[in-house]
Amino acid sequence: MVMDALAKPNENETVLKVRQFIAERGADGWDKAWEEDALFWDNGYEQKALVEALELDSSVMNLPPKGRALVPGCGRGYDAVYIAHKLPYTTIGMDLSPKACVAAQQYADSSPLGKQNKLDLSFVAGDFFTYNPEEKFDFIYDYTFFCAIPPALRPDWGKKMNELVKPGGYLITLAFPLDGDRPGGPPYSVNLPAYVAVLGSDWEKVLDKIPNEVIGTSVGRMRLVIYKKL
Ligand SMILES: C[S@@+](CC[C@H](N)C(=O)[O-])C[C@H]1O[C@@H](n2cnc3c(N)ncnc32)[C@H](O)[C@@H]1O
Numbered sequence: 001m002v003m004d005a006l007a008k009p010n011e012n013e014t015v016l017k018v019r020q021f022i023a024e025r026g027a028d029g030w031d032k033a034w035e036e037d038a039l040f041w042d043n044g045y046e047q048k049a050l051v052e053a054l055e056l057d058s059s060v061m062n063l064p065p066k067g068r069a070l071v072p073g074c075g076r077g078y079d080a081v082y083i084a085h086k087l088p089y090t091t092i093g094m095d096l097s098p099k100a101c102v103a104a105q106q107y108a109d110s111s112p113l114g115k116q117n118k119l120d121l122s123f124v125a126g127d128f129f130t131y132n133p134e135e136k137f138d139f140i141y142d143y144t145f146f147c148a149i150p151p152a153l154r155p156d157w158g159k160k161m162n163e164l165v166k167p168g169g170y171l172i173t174l175a176f177p178l179d180g181d182r183p184g185g186p187p188y189s190v191n192l193p194a195y196v197a198v199l200g201s202d203w204e205k206v207l208d209k210i211p212n213e214v215i216g217t218s219v220g221r222m223r224l225v226i227y228k229k230l
Pocket residue numbers: 027030031041042043072073074075076077094095096097100126127128129143144145148149
């Protein structure tokens with residue numbers, strides 16, 4: 001299975017390789033995937049659905065003019081760089097793999113969005129599930145993080161989102177891949193009730209739509225869903 005149209009030709013092989021690393025090493029398998037350049041998900045640009053989300057009318061998502069944003073499982077940081085470029089926010093990309101964070105910093109330093117602007121952006125190597133920042137976030141953005149973690153960790157994902165988003169803040173999800181009951185992963189198949197079940201009742205869904213622009217193999221498998229913390 002593939003995660004994007006711009007996938008490398010040996011995509012299926014790479015997915016299997018990453019699964020093998022994770023089967024052998026647990027979560028440390030992600031760092032091995034970065035070491036081996038087995039990055040089947042790495043499509044080289046920010047998500048168009050994120051661009052759409054950050055241009056929404058304030059009647060849908062009313063972000064404060066300044067604030068803090070978090071991107072867990074940020075990978076090479078395309079989306080974190082975009083957020084820090086688009087908003088005057090302190091933006092943190094975090095990834096379990098130190099190698100991912102080095103690659104993300106290199107991308108931030110060399111990409112047009114990063115190098116032409118002084119971004120308030122940093123990359124933290126660490127485990128989302130044990131992350132305890134001093135301040136909470138105005139929004140957290142999840143794309144291909146929920147699908148990367150074993151389904152048994154989803155309740156912990158929900159608990160951590162509840163801890164880390166400020167009251168009145170937002171969780172922006174690009175729910176993907178919506179593959180029904182396809183077994184196996186990562187990427188594990190997701191569905192919208194799975195997010196809601198672990199977030200609990202302290203959230204209001206303020207948007208749930210197919211993004212305006214979905215390309216390649218993401219077509220039919222992605223929704224932009226935004227929750228507001230009550
Ligand atoms: C499928 S990749 C997606 C990367 C990025 N969101 C993108 O779309 O390019 C999942 C990323 O999550 C990271 N990751 C996995 N478990 C994590 C954890 N517990 N805490 C933080 N990052 C984690 C992996 O190292 C990997 O870079």
